[in-house]
Amino acid sequence: MWQYTQKIFLVVIAWSGCIGNLSANKTVLYIGGLYQSVAVPGVNEEMQYGTKKALDFVNANSHILKEYELVMIENFTSIDLATMAGDALGILYDFIYEKPQLLMLIASSSSLVAQPVCEVASHYNLLQMSGSASSPGLSDRDRYPLFMRLYPSDTILVRGWEALLRHFRWKRVAIVLENAEMFSLRHDARIIIVLAHEEMARQIMCQAYLNNVYGQKFVWILIGWLKAGWYLERIGEDDVTCSNTDMKSVLDGHLSIKVSSYSQDFNKVNFHGVIPTETDLKLYTKMKSTYYFAGFAYDTIVYAALALNHSEKLLANMDPPRHLEDFTYQDAEMANYIKESAKGLQMHGVSGQVELSTTHDRISDLIIEQMQGKLPPTDGVKKIFVNLLQSLTIRIVTFVLSSLGILFSILCLILNAKFRNMKVIKISSPVLNAFIGIGCILFYIVLILFGLDISDVPPSLIPVYCSRVGDTRLTMAIVVMIVIDIAMVVVWLAVDDLRSVAIPSEKQITALIRNPHQVNTSTLNRDHQKQANYRGQHGGANSKSATVEALQKTLDAVGVFCLG
Structure with a gap:
């Protein structure tokens, strides 16, 4: 009962506000307007202000609907999210089933209200327009065939975020989403996008402060x-x-993205051939400095009036002629005329260039602003590689010494190969000498490479030159080298086994030569010792020569030369 009384009260206000301006020759056309509760300031207040000023402009202009007076009947839904849509549908049915007849509906500023209302209103052939509903769902032409809006879909913000992220090369982003019951805040990124209205945005910012999620890093x-x-x-x-x-500490340096709400030059304003006066231009300047949504609401009403104005001309040429006041909720033909007239309109309005896409959405520019002058941080920890070079003198000395080392190693390899049969080289293993020489050459080459300036390396080789060996790969390389060494030792032992040889002292050698029968030969090689004892027991001079022969073999085995 209260809702019905409120509606009648508002209708009387709407009518009484225009009765003084009505002339006897003008026919009244009614459009409906849905807003949230008057107790909620902000968007609705701005929308109502812009709507009122636009109605004054249209009704005072002789080039727009000159035979008609455009009047809006307003009503308000509750602010309770749980009942808002139901209230709006109740108001819509009141509009439809009670007089006066509506020709068009200006949808709610809230998408939660606009979606169910516009879906139902299409069944009654009511064209709907909005200057602030931004839900991407309203772009569905099958579900909302008679809906148009002069405010862009939220999808345009996504393109703005993408451009911003690409500009600063940010790749990790957290998004705080608002729904009817819950907010979720992630801390796994330093770039945080908030989609929330004022009350919830204040709560999020306060929680960010309490959790220290702010500052130069965010x-x-x-x-x-x-x-x-x-x-x-x-x-x-x-x-x-x-x-x-x-709150200011958290918001210091924050970025904001919004749709451009006003023309950059009001002298360009041209409502499809209708030029505003100087008084109108002053009003636009005032609106720009005070309201954000008022410009969209203003252009929505003017756009609707221009669509009706063009439709009236088309209807008058029909046979028999028809007029806007003949519209009924069963008149799909006239609704289609009005929709097609609106689709073909282009104008430069208070909010800028007005042009609709194929989904009947506003095409608009975006504005990105920053609070104060904070520099953009990174979106996480970044690795910065810096070339650390020794002085040119040290590098030259290193290059020269390394080159000399390479030449010396090559010389050693040549000598090792040429004299590999000499006993002094053979006893040190020519093969191992070769490996040592090659290792030395490689070591000197690495010294030269590590001393190069990065600018001296061809670009195609930089990734190879700068590649780093991890701990795992380095450990595996060491293990492989150890296995190779073990294999080499095993093969060496199998081919040339090690033998223990007792080297006699100088006194033993002298005594053995002088009197081989009285010398303790326990220190001689076991095989040679047995041979010497056997021969010493079976013959004079031969035993001495046999002992000397055994001694010579022993000395040869250890690489000792006997002279004299």
């Missing part, structure tokens, strides 16, 4: 149409315990 990206000083208004919000200083 960037907060917010919706740009939040009104100035939105973070300072916390009357009755028990969830926000942060002070004004705390």
Whole structure:
């Protein structure tokens, strides 16, 4: 009962506001307007202001609907998210089943209201327009065939975020989403996008302060149409315990993205051939400095009036002629005329160039703003590689010594190969000598490579030159080298086994030569010792020569030369 009384009251206000301007020759055309509760300031207040000024402009202009007076009947839904859509549908049915007859519906500023209302209104052939509903779902032409909006879909913000992220080369982003019950805040990134209205945005910013998610390491990206000083208004919000200083600390340097809401040059404003007066231009300047959404609401009403104006001309040429006041909720033909007239309109309005896409969405520019002058941080830890070079003198000395080392190693390899049969080289193993020489050459080459300036390396070789060996790969390389060494030792032992040889002292050698029968030969090689003892027991001079022969073999085995 209260809702019905409120509606009648508002209708009387709408009518009485225009009765003084009506002339006896003009026919009244009614359009419906849905808004949220008057107790909620902000968007609805701005939309109503822009709508009122646009209606004054249209009704005072002789080039737009000159035979008609355009009047809006307003009504308001509750602000309760649970009942808002139901209230709006109730108001829509009141509009439809009670007089006066509506020709068009200006949809709610809230997408939660606009979606169910516009879906139902299409069944009654009511064209719907909106200057602020931004849900991407409203772009569905099958579900909302008679809906148009002069405010872009939220998908345009996605393109703005993408451009911003590409510009700063940010790849990791957290998004804080608002729904009817919950917010989710992620801390796994330093770039945080917030999609929330003012009250919830204040709670998020306060939580960010309490959790130290702010400062030079973080960037907060917010919706740009939040009104100035939105973070300072916390009357009755028990969830926000942060002070004004705390809130400013979090928001210092934050970015905001919003749709361009006003023309950059009001002298370009041209409503499809209708030029505003100087008084109108002053009003536009005032609106720009005070309101964000008022320009969209203004252009929505003018756009609707121009569509009706063009439709009236088409209807008058029909046989028999028809007129806008003949419209009924069963008249799909006239609704289609109005829709086609609206689709073909182009104008430069208060909010800028007005042009609709194939989905009947506004095509618009974006504005990206930053609070104060904070520099953009990175989106995480970045690795920065710096070339650390020794002085040119040290590098030259290193190159020269390494080159000399390479030449010396090559010389050693040549000598090792040429004299590999000499006993002094053979006893040190020519093969191992060769490996040592090659290793030395490689070591000197590495010294030269590590001393090069990166600018001296061809670009195609930089990735190879700068590649790093990890701990795992380095460990595996060492293990492989150890296995190779073990294999080489095993093969060596199998081919040329090691033998223990007792080297006699100088006194033993002298005594053995002089008197081989009286010398203790226990220190001689076991096989040679047995041979010497046998021969010593079976014959004079032969035993001495046999002992000397055994001694000579022993000395040869250890590489000792006997002279004399």
